[in-house]
Amino acid sequence: MREQILAIIEKNSRIDLKELAVLLGVEELDIVNELAAMEAEGIICGYHTLIDWEKTSIDKVTALIEVRVTPQRGQGFDNIAERIYKYPEVTAVYLISGAYDLLVTLDGKNLRDISRFVSDKLSTMDYVLSTATHFILKKYKDHGTILTKKYEDTREKVSP
Amino acid sequence: MRNPLSERTVGLKPSGIRKFFDIVSEMDDAISLGVGEPDFDTPWHIRDEGIYSLEKGRTFYTSNAGLKELKEEIVRYLDRRFGIRYDAGQEVLVTVGGSEAIDIALRAMLNPGEEVLIPQPSYVSYEPCTILADGVPVIINLKAENEFRLTAAELREAITEKTKVLILPFPNNPTGAIMERKDLEAIAEVIREHDIFVISDEIYGELTYNGGHVSIVNIPGMQERTVLINGLSKSHAMTGWRLGYACGPAQIVAQMLKIHQYAIMCAPTTSQYAAVDALKNGDEDVSQMREAYNQRRRYLLHAFRQMGLECFEPYGAFYVFPSIQEFGMTSEAFAERFLAEEKVAVVPGTAFGESGEGFVRISYAYSLENLKLAIGKLEQFVEKLRRERRK
Numbered sequence: 074m075r076e077q078i079l080a081i082i083e084k085n086s087r088i089d090l091k092e093l094a095v096l097l098g099v100e101e102l103d104i105v106n107e108l109a110a111m112e113a114e115g116i117i118c119g120y121h122t123l124i125d126w127e128k129t130s131i132d133k134v135t136a137l138i139e140v141r142v143t144p145q146r147g148q149g150f151d152n153i154a155e156r157i158y159k160y161p162e163v164t165a166v167y168l169i170s171g172a173y174d175l176l177v178t179l180d181g182k183n184l185r186d187i188s189r190f191v192s193d194k195l196s197t198m199d200y201v202l203s204t205a206t207h208f209i210l211k212k213y214k215d216h217g218t219i220l221t222k223k224y225e226d227t228r229e230k231v232s233p
Numbered sequence: 234m235r236n237p238l239s240e241r242t243v244g245l246k247p248s249g250i251r252k253f254f255d256i257v258s259e260m261d262d263a264i265s266l267g268v269g270e271p272d273f274d275t276p277w278h279i280r281d282e283g284i285y286s287l288e289k290g291r292t293f294y295t296s297n298a299g300l301k302e303l304k305e306e307i308v309r310y311l312d313r314r315f316g317i318r319y320d321a322g323q324e325v326l327v328t329v330g331g332s333e334a335i336d337i338a339l340r341a342m343l344n345p346g347e348e349v350l351i352p353q354p355s356y357v358s359y360e361p362c363t364i365l366a367d368g369v370p371v372i373i374n375l376k377a378e379n380e381f382r383l384t385a386a387e388l389r390e391a392i393t394e395k396t397k398v399l400i401l402p403f404p405n406n407p408t409g410a411i412m413e414r415k416d417l418e419a420i421a422e423v424i425r426e427h428d429i430f431v432i433s434d435e436i437y438g439e440l441t442y443n444g445g446h447v448s449i450v451n452i453p454g455m456q457e458r459t460v461l462i463n464g465l466s467k468s469h470a471m472t473g474w475r476l477g478y479a480c481g482p483a484q485i486v487a488q489m490l491k492i493h494q495y496a497i498m499c500a501p502t503t504s505q506y507a508a509v510d511a512l513k514n515g516d517e518d519v520s521q522m523r524e525a526y527n528q529r530r531r532y533l534l535h536a537f538r539q540m541g542l543e544c545f546e547p548y549g550a551f552y553v554f555p556s557i558q559e560f561g562m563t564s565e566a567f568a569e570r571f572l573a574e575e576k577v578a579v580v581p582g583t584a585f586g587e588s589g590e591g592f593v594r595i596s597y598a599y600s601l602e603n604l605k606l607a608i609g610k611l612e613q614f615v616e617k618l619r620r621e622r623r624k
Contacts (some may be wrong), residue, residue, distance in 0.1 A: 233248060
């Protein structure tokens with residue numbers, strides 16, 4: 074049941090629990106219990122909203138920053154990752170296999186915000202060897218949702 | 234000038250859905266629950282494979298029976314999913330949708346005057362295809378009290394010495410009924426006893442919701458007298474690709490191939506390449522879509538219970554078939570008023586045979602949001618009819 078609950082709320086965290094119970098053919102109470110358990114276990118980490126900021130009047134720039142670092146003895150990458158993710162403007166930090174080590178995503182009001190963060194804070198950190206910043210120009214799809222096109226039902230309205 | 238037309242063709246009844254279709258397509262803002270195909274797009278990896286085949290210039294005929302690679306993939310798929318074994322070389326024919334397979338199976342098997350048993354309510358093409366193949370359709374009216382399954386007694390009663398073929402349309406469009414193993418075993422006994430053949434239309438075979446689908450071919454002694462019809466339209470959301478297949482005894486398939494070769498040549502090449510990928514790499518897509526349908530099915534049944542609308546629990550396809558008998562009107566009148574007053578289209582049960590009277594087909598090949606909207610309107614409408622009845 075967990076897998077099915079997660080599949081549904083990952084797409085729609087606002088779903089009514091009564092309705093969720095109907096869809097899965099179980100009791101509402103079971104859903105409530107499972108959700109509480111998964112929250113306690115840290116499986117469910119939040120119920121966020123997917124926003125297409127482009128369509129608002131709010132200025133927002135998102136950047137992906139590749140960071141190469143020197144891992145520390147006994148700490149690996151964890152320590153440096155923590156120093157980075159503690160900045161509230163950092164929205165995600167991933168340890169990556171391949172040509173660089175950490176992928177940092179960062180939100181700012183404008184390019185200046187981002188470049189200031191990179192030049193003042195990130196690249197001056199101990200153990201950071203280099204950074205490469207990529208600005209996102211357009212989001213086509215985010216969190217499995219296509220942002221640029223709406224679903225259109227093009228089927229014949231009645232068919233046998 | 235002489236009459237240019239064939240009397241037999243002119244004599245065919247137009248599809249009961251046609252009239253409805255014409256009304257609905259005039260209404261821009263109608264919500265439809267009348268569609269008989271998946272709402273999902275064909276999974277992208279399958280479409281991509283079709284596009285790739287075009288880029289590679291695979292735009293020629295394939296062999297008449299279909300790509301060897303596809304036939305082998307079909308055989309592997311049927312074994313993997315349903316435990317059914319066929320020989321890809323002799324017993325498999327790739328067709329233009331399940332529809333063509335129905336047509337040519339009947340034409341390959343019937344002599345003039347031989348009878349074909351057609352359980353109804355069921356898909357609209359069995360009866361006309363039988364007539365066009367010189368056969369005589371004999372309708373078996375399935376009953377709501379049996380959850381629209383075919384019983385051994387009903388079958389036995391319909392058999393005469395002219396009976397040649399039984400059409401077995403399960404999981405069923407429009408009722409959503411299925412046949413479980415015990416149901417199949419019961420009719421198989423009658424089939425063997427009277428030495429008749431089966432055309433089993435299992436196009437909805439991937440869409441069952443109470444455990445896996447059982448084919449009549451799974452019943453001992455039935456494979457040698459069955460033409461199994463299936464396709465990718467419903468399972469892989471590929472209706473427009475027109476890709477189906479028939480499997481059966483080599484003797485029958487060889488004759489079907491002859492008709493297919495003269496009338497069709499071969500199934501669309503692009504679709505065949507896409508289908509190879511669908512069968513090889515599509516099991517996960519099928520299971521995701523099945524889960525989505527199942528959730529909607531539960532939602533609808535729950536909603537019917539809430540509004541007190543009588544409906545047996547269907548375990549197959551993507552249709553529910555609620556009874557509207559409490560309103561004292563025909564299915565057609567109900568559907569017409571529902572459309573006129575609430576702008577929601579459902580299909581009258583009678584479009585699928587007389588025994589569909591008193592029922593309407595509601596398709597759940599729609600997003601939940603769409604279903605909710607429509608169910609809200611159904612509730613309003615049902616309340617209105619009940620108020621009228623009380624007066």
